Amino acid sequence: MQKKGLLHQVIQHLCCLPGVGPKTAQRMAFQLLQRNRDNAKALAEILLKALAEIGHCQQCRTLTEHTLCEICVDASRDTTTLCIVESPADVWTVDQATVFTGRYFVLHGHLSPLDGIGPDELGLDELERLLAKGEVKELILATNSTLEGDATAYFIGELATKHKVQASRLASGVPMGGELEFIDRGTLSHAFKGRRKIE
């Protein structure tokens, strides 16, 4: 068995990637060290560079290697609507899926008092300073549709009211194409309560 040494260490570290088990990590390691050496080197180098240089946008807290991210410096975007999301990945998801042209604010998590994550850890002090400036007229609360996401949205909704900013929450309900039979009870009960009149 050759399961010690450098090769094994490479495999162990690849195993920490999301969705990568031992078999896949082994296949990746062999490919990186044999057929794909140039890409392996480039991947390692760009990863180190990214780790060193990528930080948080000073305005919206998303990941960027600049002081302000590309969305925040984009003069064509609407500065009166702000979409609140839990993670930088959500910024991409919302931007790819919707026609939203406003800006974002990234919480990097949700309120979780037991883990010591309160308003300050989510940057809500920064958010309040932003709201106090008066330019933002509407908050779209796009935190996850979980207990924690809902609680966080509710809390931020209160801040919005305090600053006389309108707040809305993403509609929750049956996903498009979802057959009722396969929808979980929580979602269905939510969708039922949130039913809309057909006009």
Add this chain to the structure above:
Amino acid sequence: MQKKGLLHQVIQHLCCLPGVGPKTAQRMAFQLLQRNRDNAKALAEILLKALAEIGHCQQCRTLTEHTLCEICVDASRDTTTLCIVESPADVWTVDQATVFTGRYFVLHGHLSPLDGIGPDELGLDELERLLAKGEVKELILATNSTLEGDATAYFIGELATKHKVQASRLASGVPMGGELEFIDRGTLSHAFKGRRKIE
């Protein structure tokens, strides 16, 4: 859209990993740069170290950071049988799946004249020198069960004969638990021709 810059480059390079599409690469990148920064750094560093230090075992040609791999230096292994495989990954596969206690020889491919891969590229000159020493008594040809793997095994079988070394090929046929209905025709025809008397 934030699809430029360092983050995008990290995603592009992760996309080259086997079985990793754009969505997975995006998820990996966010995880590496946020929750998993320590592992990301360790992964990048161990990868660079492995690329710099891992080469081929001077005896069996498998991947190792030493002059001789762990199997070749293991005095408890039988030096009279040599298992010929196409790739270093195959060494692991055979060693994990079987009770083989001999040594290996890694071709790093198969004969493919159109791609300029002849006997020398597969290290068959080294293999012949090894056979000429007279210590190896049996070759187990464990190249893939493909046209190219078969042709390569046949070619090496001839070398074995020339050096008066016994050669055998892995049995090919219906995989264990395989239902005939779902076996491809080539495998089935092979298994039929290679049928064995029950004694």
